[in-house]
Amino acid sequence: MNQTLNRLSHTWQHIQSFLFPMMREEFGELTQKQKLLVNVLEFANLEAHLPYNRGCPGRPLEDRAAIARAFVTKMVYDLSTTRMLLDRLQGDIAIRRICGWERQAEVPSEATFSRAFAEFAQSRLPERVHQAIIEQHLGDQIVGHISRDSTAITAREKPEKKTAPKENKPKKRGRPKKGEEQPKEPTRLERQAANQPLVEMIAELPTACNVGTKRNSKGYKTSWTGYKLHIDAADGGIPVSCLLTSASLHDSQVSIPLAEITHKRVSSLYDLMDAAYDAPQIKEHSRALGHVPIIDINPRSKAKKEELEAEAKRRKAANYSLAEDQRYNERGTVERVNGRAKDEFGARSVRVKGHAKVMAHLMFGIVALTVDQLMKFLE
Numbered sequence: 351m352n353q354t355l356n357r358l359s360h361t362w363q364h365i366q367s368f369l370f371p372m373m374r375e376e377f378g379e380l381t382q383k384q385k386l387l388v389n390v391l392e393f394a395n396l397e398a399h400l401p402y403n404r405g406c407p408g409r410p411l412e413d414r415a416a417i418a419r420a421f422v423t424k425m426v427y428d429l430s431t432t433r434m435l436l437d438r439l440q441g442d443i444a445i446r447r448i449c450g451w452e453r454q455a456e457v458p459s460e461a462t463f464s465r466a467f468a469e470f471a472q473s474r475l476p477e478r479v480h481q482a483i484i485e486q487h488l489g490d491q492i493v494g495h496i497s498r499d500s501t502a503i504t505a506r507e508k509p510e511k512k513t514a515p516k517e518n519k520p521k522k523r524g525r526p527k528k529g530e531e532q533p534k535e536p537t538r539l540e541r542q543a544a545n546q547p548l549v550e551m552i553a554e555l556p557t558a559c560n561v562g563t564k565r566n567s568k569g570y571k572t573s574w575t576g577y578k579l580h581i582d583a584a585d586g587g588i589p590v591s592c593l594l595t596s597a598s599l600h601d602s603q604v605s606i607p608l609a610e611i612t613h614k615r616v617s618s619l620y621d622l623m624d625a626a627y628d629a630p631q632i633k634e635h636s637r638a639l640g641h642v643p644i645i646d647i648n649p650r651s652k653a654k655k656e657e658l659e660a661e662a663k664r665r666k667a668a669n670y671s672l673a674e675d676q677r678y679n680e681r682g683t684v685e686r687v688n689g690r691a692k693d694e695f696g697a698r699s700v701r702v703k704g705h706a707k708v709m710a711h712l713m714f715g716i717v718a719l720t721v722d723q724l725m726k727f728l729e
Contacts, residue, residue: 384444387426390721391419391448394479416450417458417466418475423449425715430699432463471706476713477592483720484590484615493584493618495677496641497684498608498627500601501692502562503594503712505576507703510558510596542606543631551607555595557705562597577708579697580604582612583684588723589691589716590616594709601626606635613639620644622681644674687719695719 380388396418423445424435439446439457451457458466470476536544542551563573580593580601591611593604605627612618621636621643628648636643649655665671691697695715702711 380444383427384448386718386722387423387445387448389725390422390426390718393483393721393724394422394717395482396422396475396479399475399478399482413450414466414469417463418470419449420463421467421470421714422718425696425718428694428696428699430696431701432460432467436460436463467702467707467710471702471704471710474706474710476710476717480589480592480713480717480720481615483717483724484588487724488584488588488590488616491616493590493616495585495620495622495680495683496590496609496612496616496618497583497622497681498581498605499624499681499684499688500578500580500604501688501697502564502574502597503577503579503697503700503708504574505559505700505703505708507559507576509560509575538603539606539629539631543635548607548610551610552593555593555604555607556599557594558596559703559705560596560598562599576700577705579688579691579712580608581684581687581691582608583687584616584618585680585683586723586727587683587687587690589687589720592713592716594705594712602629602632605629605632609635609639620677622678622684624681644678646678690719691715 397415400414400418420435420439423429423438424432427438429435429438436457439449439451440454446452446454446457538554541554557577559576561573561575562578563571566572574597576597578595578597578599578601580595581589582591584590591608593608593611595604605623609621618641621641623632623643623645625646625648628645633643633645647654647658649658691712695718697712697715700708700711702708
């Protein structure tokens, strides 16, 4: 953690001693949002992840680095549409110059912003930027807890039409012959647990827009049309890795590939998950990575549920709690990340369509959220 603090402190000193004084002379005292925007852009270093296009044949592209900075601005200010972003760039000279345009006439059109965003989505720019931030500031640290959960993402597009189920071949009638075994196709979770390559795991996950249903905190069923964002969050509310899937996909199907991505980026000790992830394959995979899985029990029967409730009452009466239960309380970290992503960084106002563009939109917000959380280590 000391190395992380040293790197953060070095960048922060550069911002405090050079960037902020220079901007105060030109624009006056900066607002908290403007300071956050400068911090995010300085840590993200978007230019390092964009191709160098100057000198290439053909008509020169509009400055993609400035447009990328503008999309980060859109997330920091939680602007719902690109039109609102353009209005802000036209009217706020400080934000416009932070993004890289001196005059109003230099700001590209809405169509140019749309084409650039499609390029960013196809090249997975915000995902690569987020990965670089995590690997630079947390890659050599030991993270105590990784909290895993998903959140509903509402989209403005039509859900995928359900395809007709495949016709199963009729089973052979009668009892199988002695020594004859009928082959059983493994489930997705079983394939993942059997050392399936990460690329294949991710490729098998459904990503089309459809309808998802879940129970809220009061036990009522709620439905939405769109996607589901799965997040692994480290202590301190820092998102480490994210995956976007169809809304109808069960959380357990994403646990193993998400754990593999997180394991490649940081070293952690405990995996915290709710009852949706209570499966033997997930627990075994967590132990295989050298982690300790702490997963809420899914009763799966009324008798088991009553038994667990009775045990919880006895522990409460005796004022006794397990160490695992105390660690499990840290899982609220990922719920706070979900809440901030929706309330402050644009995850509630998705206006683009298609898995790639929706993921790019969300990840621009996750980049801003990650830097904001990292900066809190210096407070």
